[in-house]
Amino acid sequence: MNTIVTFGLLILVASMALGGITNSIYAQDDPSILLKLAKRAQNQIQNQISSESPDEIKRLFEEGIQNVNYLEKAIRNNDTVSAKEHFLSAMKIFTEISRHLSTSDDAAAKSSRDISEETPTNPARSTAKDPSNDIQRLQVYVNNLKSLAEKYETSIDFSELDKLFELSRQQISDNQFSLASETLQKIQEIVVEINKEIREEAAKQESQRAKEYAQQYLEQLDRLIENAKKQGLSDEIINKLENARENLSSADNPADIVQEIRKILSIKKQFELTKNDRLESRVLQIEKTISQLSQIDGVDHDILVDAKETLQTIKRYLYDGEFDNANQLLRDLAKQLEEIKNSL
Structure with missing residues (x-):
């Protein structure tokens, strides 16, 4: 322990x-x-x-x-x-x-x-160590595992562990320290398996989140490439952006996705293509807010449909390089969503 x-x-x-x-x-x-x-x-x-x-x-x-x-x-x-x-x-x-x-x-x-080896003891008295502190520490750790299991919405059943903890405390209360230590060992073995299961589920969800983020970024990149073409930027810049898009779309794990996005950010900064980044970030935040509101009971469905349509209009403005129009609509939409949140 x-x-x-x-x-x-x-x-x-x-x-x-x-x-x-x-x-x-x-x-x-x-x-x-x-x-x-x-x-x-x-x-x-x-x-x-x-x-x-x-x-x-x-x-x-x-x-x-x-x-x-x-x-x-x-x-x-x-x-x-x-x-x-x-x-x-x-x-x-x-x-x-x-x-x-x-x-x-x-x-x-x-x-x-x-000390115990040097001091004479009563043979009739158990020499096993009281594992109470180890049990307490492991309980804190298991409580953390429960929180993580709930966060990742796993179907892990902790009832067996709870019963073993209860058994170990009863054994300690009866001064059956050897039996309590054996129970503690069983708890540790189960905890190792649960920890592994949570890690696997967390890794799976992390990968899914990375892929979803990459998909959102690909949409931004499409708009950026189209703007670059309309502005008459060099073939060198266009080719670098298109190659970056292809690499990002084929990236399969979170580490590769992060690496490819960093490369794209470097290209944008190198060729001064970051003018609409702030607007794109606000688009992502608006999308997140709409998604959250759609999961709340009592929010008017028609209002959310209108909000999504407005967001698509904003994206078209960004696609066409009409940043002022996109900015104005973003302000109006953000204000509308904020009013909905405050009314809940």
Whole structure:
């Protein structure tokens, strides 16, 4: 159980790091998730620290809290780059603290074994170690797994684990520490399998989100290519954009999709084709808002249909390079959707 705290922290960042991907695209969609993960890690570490903890541990923890505060401030300021940096710094510190605590637990356990070997004991009394602390730590970790399982809408059944936890506590209450340790081992085995299942489901959803984002970006790129042609830009620029579109459309995993989008951003910046990026970003946000409203009971369906038609008109304006008309319609549509949200 010496690695449970560290393992628990690592699962907190699974949704941001599964498959080796931590990128600003998804952080920009909902950067508040970074704060939730960091706060959860902070609370978990705080539960493990006592007044008797080493000063170095306390100092590191304060540094971690400071990074969480900076993260919260960066999110309020819409500074996603700083938010990501403070998030990673905080998680690195919390993980380091977990490793220190695990090392301390190992040393304490070894010392306890050494003393028990030198001290005469009553043969009739059980020499098994009370696993209460390990059970408590593992319960915290399983609670985190439950939250992730709910987030990814998995069908994982935790009832067996709940029963095993209840059994282990009863065994501890009856001073049956050996049996409780065996139950704990069973819990660990099930947790490993559940963790694997959640990771696989998260990776699948991450891949699907990346593909959906790529499809949205392809639509933007089509409009950009058409504008470039109408503006009479060189064949070199047009060819680079069309090649970039082909590469993005064939990208199959999130890492490749992110890489191709970065290449496109570089091309746009190189040839000063970023004039309508702000408008395109607002189009994506409007699409997201319409999608969210469509899932809420009580919202007039006809109004949403009109909003979608207006959005298509905006896209046609962008396609034709009529940025002023697109901007005006975007303002009107955003105001209309905001009024709907406020009326709910």
